[in-house]
Amino acid sequence: MNKGNNPSVETRRPDRAALIIAVVLAAIAAVIFWDVSRLTGLAGYSQVGPMTVPYAIACCLIALAVWTAIEAWRGDFPEREHQQAGPVVWIVAGLAAQMLLLNTLGFSIATGILFALTARGFGKRRLWLTVPVGIAFSFAVWAVFAKLLQLSLPAGPLERLFF
Amino acid sequence: MKHVFLASILAGALALPVYAADYTIIAPANPGGGWDQTARSMQTVMQQEGISGNVQVQNVPGAGGTIGLAQFASQQKGNPNALLVGGYVMVGAILTNNSPVSLKDVTPIARLTGEYEAIVVPASSEIQTMKDLVEALKKDPGAVSWAGGSAGGTDHIAVGLIAKAAGVDPTKINYIAYSGGGEALAAILGSQVTAGISGYGEFESQVKAGTLRLLAVSSAERIEGIDAPTLKESGVDVVVENWRMVAAAPGLTDEQKTAVEADVEKLAKSAGWQEVLKTKGWQDTYLAGDAFEEQLAKDISATETVLKDIGLVK
Amino acid sequence: MGTFDFLLQGLLVAAQPMNLLYALIGVTLGTAVGVLPGIGPALTVALLLPVTYQLDPAGSLIMFAGIYYGGMYGGSTTSILLNTPGESASIVTALEGNKMARAGRGGPALATAAIGSFVAGLIATLGLAFIAPYIVKLALVFGPREYFALMVLAFVTVSSAFGDSTLRGLTSLFVGLTLACIGIDQLTGQARLSFGVPDLLDGIEVTTLAVAMFAIGETLFIAAQGDRGPDKVEAVKGSVWMNAADWGRSWKPWLRGTFIGFPIGAMPAGGAEIGTFLSYAAEKRLTKHPEEFGNGAIEGVAGPEAANNASAAGTLVPLLTLGLPTTATAAIMLAGFQQYGLQPGPLLFATNPQLVWGLIASLLIANFMLLVLNLPLIGLWVKLLTIPKPWLYAGILLFATLGTIGANPSVFELGMLLAFGLLGYVMRIFGYPIAPVVVGLILGPLAEQQLRRALSISQGDVTVLFTSPIAAVLLVIAALALIVPLILRARGRGEMLAQLAASED
Numbered sequence: 001m002n003k004g005n006n007p008s009v010e011t012r013r014p015d016r017a018a019l020i021i022a023v024v025l026a027a028i029a030a031v032i033f034w035d036v037s038r039l040t041g042l043a044g045y046s047q048v049g050p051m052t053v054p055y056a057i058a059c060c061l062i063a064l065a066v067w068t069a070i071e072a073w074r075g076d077f078p079e080r081e082h083q084q085a086g087p088v089v090w091i092v093a094g095l096a097a098q099m100l101l102l103n104t105l106g107f108s109i110a111t112g113i114l115f116a117l118t119a120r121g122f123g124k125r126r127l128w129l130t131v132p133v134g135i136a137f138s139f140a141v142w143a144v145f146a147k148l149l150q151l152s153l154p155a156g157p158l159e160r161l162f163f
Numbered sequence: 164m165k166h167v168f169l170a171s172i173l174a175g176a177l178a179l180p181v182y183a184a185d186y187t188i189i190a191p192a193n194p195g196g197g198w199d200q201t202a203r204s205m206q207t208v209m210q211q212e213g214i215s216g217n218v219q220v221q222n223v224p225g226a227g228g229t230i231g232l233a234q235f236a237s238q239q240k241g242n243p244n245a246l247l248v249g250g251y252v253m254v255g256a257i258l259t260n261n262s263p264v265s266l267k268d269v270t271p272i273a274r275l276t277g278e279y280e281a282i283v284v285p286a287s288s289e290i291q292t293m294k295d296l297v298e299a300l301k302k303d304p305g306a307v308s309w310a311g312g313s314a315g316g317t318d319h320i321a322v323g324l325i326a327k328a329a330g331v332d333p334t335k336i337n338y339i340a341y342s343g344g345g346e347a348l349a350a351i352l353g354s355q356v357t358a359g360i361s362g363y364g365e366f367e368s369q370v371k372a373g374t375l376r377l378l379a380v381s382s383a384e385r386i387e388g389i390d391a392p393t394l395k396e397s398g399v400d401v402v403v404e405n406w407r408m409v410a411a412a413p414g415l416t417d418e419q420k421t422a423v424e425a426d427v428e429k430l431a432k433s434a435g436w437q438e439v440l441k442t443k444g445w446q447d448t449y450l451a452g453d454a455f456e457e458q459l460a461k462d463i464s465a466t467e468t469v470l471k472d473i474g475l476v477k
Numbered sequence: 478m479g480t481f482d483f484l485l486q487g488l489l490v491a492a493q494p495m496n497l498l499y500a501l502i503g504v505t506l507g508t509a510v511g512v513l514p515g516i517g518p519a520l521t522v523a524l525l526l527p528v529t530y531q532l533d534p535a536g537s538l539i540m541f542a543g544i545y546y547g548g549m550y551g552g553s554t555t556s557i558l559l560n561t562p563g564e565s566a567s568i569v570t571a572l573e574g575n576k577m578a579r580a581g582r583g584g585p586a587l588a589t590a591a592i593g594s595f596v597a598g599l600i601a602t603l604g605l606a607f608i609a610p611y612i613v614k615l616a617l618v619f620g621p622r623e624y625f626a627l628m629v630l631a632f633v634t635v636s637s638a639f640g641d642s643t644l645r646g647l648t649s650l651f652v653g654l655t656l657a658c659i660g661i662d663q664l665t666g667q668a669r670l671s672f673g674v675p676d677l678l679d680g681i682e683v684t685t686l687a688v689a690m691f692a693i694g695e696t697l698f699i700a701a702q703g704d705r706g707p708d709k710v711e712a713v714k715g716s717v718w719m720n721a722a723d724w725g726r727s728w729k730p731w732l733r734g735t736f737i738g739f740p741i742g743a744m745p746a747g748g749a750e751i752g753t754f755l756s757y758a759a760e761k762r763l764t765k766h767p768e769e770f771g772n773g774a775i776e777g778v779a780g781p782e783a784a785n786n787a788s789a790a791g792t793l794v795p796l797l798t799l800g801l802p803t804t805a806t807a808a809i810m811l812a813g814f815q816q817y818g819l820q821p822g823p824l825l826f827a828t829n830p831q832l833v834w835g836l837i838a839s840l841l842i843a844n845f846m847l848l849v850l851n852l853p854l855i856g857l858w859v860k861l862l863t864i865p866k867p868w869l870y871a872g873i874l875l876f877a878t879l880g881t882i883g884a885n886p887s888v889f890e891l892g893m894l895l896a897f898g899l900l901g902y903v904m905r906i907f908g909y910p911i912a913p914v915v916v917g918l919i920l921g922p923l924a925e926q927q928l929r930r931a932l933s934i935s936q937g938d939v940t941v942l943f944t945s946p947i948a949a950v951l952l953v954i955a956a957l958a959l960i961v962p963l964i965l966r967a968r969g970r971g972e973m974l975a976q977l978a979a980s981e982d
Binding site: 017018021025028031032035036039045046047048049050053054057060061064067068071077078080081083084085087088090091092094095096098099100102103107111114115116118119121122123124134137138141145151152153154 | 644647648651652654655658662664665667669670672693696697700701702703866867868870871872874875876878879882883886888891892894895898899902906907908921925928929930931932933934936937939
Binding site for chain 3: 203229234259260262305308313337340342350353355356368475
């Protein structure tokens with residue numbers, strides 16, 4: 001990804017990030033063609049079979065890729081604001097941590113970490129404080145939803161300690 | 164947040180008991196479907212009858228139950244407190260999806276309920292009997308469109324079997340798959356298709372109201388209270404039953420398995436369960452032990468044959 | 478006893494103080510659970526149904542009605558305030574509602590949603606009571622070809638959610654259509670674009686995609702602005718209530734939304750979302766303030782919210798008169814009705830009038846309770862926006878993942894949530910609209926399946942698509958909706974259209 005183009009002066013230059021989008025769209029179309037070609041026709045009595053619609057979508061995607069490339073070449077994409085990578089990395093790390101820890105450490109701890117890392121992404125740096133707060137909050141939420149409302153949320157060591 | 168706490172207080176006041184979980188029932192489908200309803204009915208009855216202090220239902224939807232099956236087989240190994248609801252549809256889905264996990268990888272405990280397929284036409288249809296329908300099918304298989312559940316499911320299998328028994332090429336059937344029972348029923352009522360096939364319960368109230376004509380049911384013998392011949396009586400030698408079962412985790416010791424079997428038997432014989440069967444219109448087809456395993460093996464091989472005939476499995 | 482007496486009797490029972498309390502509890506519980514992103518009305522009702530079993534039949538029926546309406550309404554609050562729709566039917570609400578909230582008009586947006594839901598619920602419930610048998614006949618006329626024509630019309634109207642660039646709107650739509658191809662093809666049982674991954678066989682869950690692209694994408698985008706974004710949203714600018722102009726601009730969309738949503742909800746393959754799309758498109762075409770669309774037009778909240786609630790009542794039409802559960806929510810409700818000894822079907826109105834009218838009276842009371850609960854709460858809800866950003870967004874992600882985990886606790890599902898969240902973020906950077914992706918995912922399979930069913934039934938005869946009168950009319954409307962703006966543009970009329978043209982060539 002392109003981290004922010006300089007505004008005004010260079011707007012009429014080819015927009016590299018947008019060109020990449022065009023390539024990605026074309027690649028998706030190629031994947032559809034490759035995957036769908038392996039299906040058996042098996043259309044029954046309709047001439048529109050399981051392959052027809054994906055093929056049509058792939059063709060449109062290629063047309064859109066060309067259109068995107070033209071706009072990118074002429075620099076017609078709107079200006080983009082500068083994106084800070086740091087906060088995004090923190091939040092993505094939080095979501096990934098929750099995903100990986102959920103089944104071993106249980107809902108409260110995994111989600112507490114997500115909570116703290118998201119707050120970190122928004123500038124709350126004191127993780128030693130936010131992690132316990134997050135876990136406590138998540139535990140309260142877990143107790144309400146899993147125990148009172150019978151929603152099935154994975155339990156871990158912390159939850160088993162209390163219930 | 165205030166809201167959530169308010170909710171917790173209110174729910175608490177409504178006396179939802181808080182115990183440790185005794186059984187977790189996995190319903191390998193979304194809320195609302197037959198397996199989910201079976202699991203939630205089991206939950207209610209097991210708690211009511213004191214078979215288990217607390218029962219949790221967990222939905223693991225996907226791919227005809229094979230996702231739930233695979234997850235159950237791997238994550239619950241050796242856990243005597245986990246149960247899985249499944250059924251005939253799962254047998255077909257394992258084959259059509261090339262699922263790496265099959266019913267051999269769990270411990271089938273018992274068949275609980277079953278439902279027979281019913282073949283109906285709209286009341287305004289010219290077709291009066293199953294024989295008429297078979298005649299039409301023989302004349303031009305493409306002109307007879309069948310509305311039913313998902314491709315490769317019980318309904319589709321039943322149509323394939325009917326075609327085969329009638330001497331029609333099963334690959335030539337014009338089967339229109341619908342996702343839920345409701346949509347298929349609407350298509351039949353609106354005369355969008357020639358005939359419809361689904362569990363009898365789906366059609367019951369329409370048949371009683373006279374908006375659908377029941378041609379035949381797929382049981383071996385006539386069912387009490389249903390005024391329709393069996394397929395066999397109509398000259399089509401087909402019996403199909405859409406059953407639902409409960410399975411336990413793989414890797415249980417014999418004692419653990421016996422304990423689960425005893426609990427399930429207690430459930431199936433309880434007054435609460437019989438009441439559920441009555442309100443939901445499910446047939447009691449409780450079958451456990453070796454007899455069940457034998458039946459299961461027979462169903463699996465028969466299903467494989469017909470799915471190959473229709474062309475869904477290679 | 479006549480129809481009216483039954484209804485009156487039902488209302489009298491439902492209006493007893495204890496039953497009113499049950500209705501309030503039901504609405505509160507339903508809203509509390511339904512407000513979570515990713516937990517739609519289906520799961521809400523499934524979770525809370527056992528709570529109602531503890532009560533006497535009248536009480537449990539009324540609490541159940543409260544839960545149903547509460548769950549339906551809960552999603553729109555987060556949609557408007559936080560741009561995180563809880564389920565697919567409130568996606569359209571987020572388009573204008575969140576813009577209003579950011580401009581300090583969250584109060585009027587929530588109010589028009591609440592009152593619009595009430596008005597629509599009231600009219601639609603009365604419609605259910607008095608014209609259900611006729612509506613259901615209309616719904617049954619709809620076969621695959623009519624549905625296909627309806628989908629074509631829906632596709633044409635989607636362009637009203639495209640934002641300022643046709644290229645980027647279309648690209649978003651086709652990304653959604655591509656995602657829609659993933660999974661088992663319903664009509665032949667073959668897996669498409671699943672690459673042997675079993676978790677993909679059932680396709681992409683609409684709620685997962687919506688929660689990821691809206692809630693997580695939005696959070697990432699706001700975080701990446703660093704300190705430059707507005708420090709705190711000004712929660713209330715002007716009045717927290719609707720002013721005279723708001724009322725004047727809301728009442729017609731409420732009525733139109735109701736008349737679009739109710740029949741579409743009653744159709745077995747309709748679904749609440751489609752009514753909201755059509756209502757939004759209609760309001761955008763009819764408004765006197767086209768410049769406000771995309772920047773917080775109150776009509777764009779009022780119409781779809783009314784359509785959403787009207788279709789909730791519409792769903793009950795085939796359920797009660799035919800015993801047809803047309804949505805997951807309806808299937809769970811069917812299970813619930815059976816607990817109360819109510820056997821939906823063609824004979825229900827004749828054999829069990831007390832229960833049916835009791836239910837309809839309960840729905841009316843629950844609908845009223847929803848208003849009683851939510852209007853005073855608006856002030857409180859709007860204060861959500863004043864929570865400091867780190868805690869607000871940490872909380873949003875907590876509840877967004879809670880919804881997903883509760884519906885399907887799989888690592889794969891969370892992985893998709895993260896992946897689509899990133900996709901939503903990248904699309905926001907480049908100015909791609911988000912709603913068309915979700916719309917494509919919803920409409921794509923419906924259109925494809927109905928087309929193939931229609932052709933299969935006709936054994937390949939294409940002309941059937943145009944020969945049914947209803948399908949023909951729908952297709953003509955779709956064609957007009959497509960062609961008329963083109964003609965207008967060719968004549969150089971309309972500022973908005975001219976701008977569209979400029980960005981295209």
